[in-house]
Amino acid sequence: xxxxxxxxxxxxxxxxxxxxxxxxxxxxxxxxxxxxxxxxxxxxxxxxxxxxxxxxxxxxxxxxxxxxxxxxxxxxxxxxxxxxxxxxxxxxxxxxxxxxxxxxxxxxxxxxxxxxxxxxxxxxxxxxxxxxxxxxxxxxxxxxxxxxxxxxxxxxxxxxxxxxxxxxxxxxxxxxxxxxxxxxxxxxxxxxxxxxxxxxxxxxxxxxxxxxxxxxxxxxxxxxxxxxxxxx
Amino acid sequence: xxxxxxxxxxxxxxxxxxxxxxxxxxxxxxxxxxxxxxxxxxxxxxxxxxxxxxxxxxxxxxxxxxxxxxxxxxxxxxxxxxxxxxxxxxxxxxxxxxxxxxxxxxxxxxxxxxxxxxxxxxxxxxxxxxxxxxxxxxxxxxxxxxxxxxxxxxxxxxxxxxxxxxxxxxxxxxxxxxxxxxxxxxxxxxxxxxxxxxxxxxxx
Numbered sequence: 276x277x278x279x280x281x282x283x284x285x286x287x288x289x290x291x292x293x294x295x296x297x298x299x300x301x302x303x304x305x306x307x308x309x310x311x312x313x314x315x316x317x318x319x320x321x322x323x324x325x326x327x328x329x330x331x332x333x334x335x336x337x338x339x340x341x342x343x344x345x346x347x348x349x350x351x352x353x354x355x356x357x358x359x360x361x362x363x364x365x366x367x368x369x370x371x372x373x374x375x376x377x378x379x380x381x382x383x384x385x386x387x388x389x390x391x392x393x394x395x396x397x398x399x400x401x402x403x404x405x406x407x408x409x410x411x412x413x414x415x416x417x418x419x420x421x422x423x424x425x426x427x428x429x430x431x432x433x434x435x436x437x438x439x440x441x442x443x444x445x446x447x448x449x450x451x452x453x454x455x456x457x458x459x460x461x462x463x464x465x466x467x468x469x470x471x472x473x474x475x476x477x478x479x480x481x482x483x484x485x486x487x488x489x490x491x492x493x494x495x496x497x498x499x500x501x502x503x504x505x506x507x
Numbered sequence: 508x509x510x511x512x513x514x515x516x517x518x519x520x521x522x523x524x525x526x527x528x529x530x531x532x533x534x535x536x537x538x539x540x541x542x543x544x545x546x547x548x549x550x551x552x553x554x555x556x557x558x559x560x561x562x563x564x565x566x567x568x569x570x571x572x573x574x575x576x577x578x579x580x581x582x583x584x585x586x587x588x589x590x591x592x593x594x595x596x597x598x599x600x601x602x603x604x605x606x607x608x609x610x611x612x613x614x615x616x617x618x619x620x621x622x623x624x625x626x627x628x629x630x631x632x633x634x635x636x637x638x639x640x641x642x643x644x645x646x647x648x649x650x651x652x653x654x655x656x657x658x659x660x661x662x663x664x665x666x667x668x669x670x671x672x673x674x675x676x677x678x679x680x681x682x683x684x685x686x687x688x689x690x691x692x693x694x695x696x697x698x699x700x701x702x703x704x705x706x707x708x709x710x711x
Contacts, residue, residue, distance in 0.1 A: 279612065288607040296595055299595035299596070363589055363593065364588070367585065368609070371556075371609070373577050507557065507559060
């Protein structure tokens with residue numbers, strides 16, 4: 276008899292596998308990060324840095340810019356989330372996994388966040404400095420990103436699963452997923468603006484956390500169903 | 508064990524087969540025959556639950572596979588046209604992952620033994636992308652040695668294999684059937700398993 280793999284064992288296996296694959300294909304991880312850095316950096320260059328009103332405006336728009344850039348950067352890597360596994364037949368084997376497809380999907384989402392969301396979170400403070408963001412706002416921005424970027428990966432997984440195997444899937448994913456990400460954008464950027472205007476930012480972060488919890492419960496299951504439909 | 512009743516399958520607006528009924532009991536070997544496009548792969552995919560059949564039912568141990576879901580998957584190995592192995596990983600890593608997805612926690616020794624049996628000694632730690640087509644197929648087939656699922660569903664298992672590997676696969680299938688396992692497969696090459704009567708299912 277073979278030893279049975281536990282659910283946490285499966286989760287760990289899938290995360291380890293996707294991280295290993297990302298390590299062997301580093302270019303994919305780097306493109307997301309470089310895209311994020313470039314887009315965010317274009318704004319200070321375009322708006323102009325200085326002492327006057329431009330600098331103030333830059334600080335004011337910074338949270339929005341960082342969040343929009345994070346949103347767009349996370350769209351870049353969504354197409355790859357399931358397509359490679361779909362093309363080489365691994366996805367068929369995943370659908371036949373006897374433990375739990377939603378748990379397996381959760382593992383893939385987690386690994387996707389670690390390779391596409393987490394680097395953005397780590398890079399955001401450095402980019403915030405370009406915008407003259409005070410440290411208080413910077414901290415809340417990063418906290419918001421920590422809560423919000425996993426949601427982008429989770430909603431993205433649903434979109435990626437639904438558009439699997441379709442021609443022009445990449446663009447379609449963005450069209451499907453971006454509208455769903457609007458609440459995350461509003462509360463994430465809103466939290467930083469609340470700090471800037473001296474208001475309470477905790478409510479925004481709590482709402483972000485609530486969205487993250489709801490997404491963690493629902494999206495792996497929805498993604499699993501979408502994958503089964505896409506496989507027919 | 509596996510019972511298929513009145514199965515019908517439609518792809519697009521083309522009817523592949525209809526009213527297909529058969530059953531497979533422990534120790535039986537069944538070859539699905541038919542020309543290209545007759546629905547062999549679709550039948551096997553329906554048996555795996557990937558395809559929702561247009562009509563009819565597939566039962567495992569008396570229960571519909573739709574109801575059984577993951578319980579059924581635990582007793583099934585499927586080997587499709589695609590090898591389900593990653594070019595960037597080596598054979599050892601690939602098999603660990605494949606066995607894990609199939610629900611088995613296997614040790615390095617077990618995986619290495621399986622790879623050796625498949626004739627891949629000294630190829631265990633090479634990235635799969637440097638292996639030949641036949642060697643990749645051998646890596647995929649090594650999965651059969653790392654499972655104790657009773658039902659094997661094999662879609663063209665012999666593609667790209669040399670004579671030695673074909674003999675090996677026949678041996679594996681023979682052992683599995685002798686243990687009371689079941690195999691349903693498609694092939695365009697003749698497959699002879701010693702001591703076992705092969706049943707055939709012809710799709711027109």
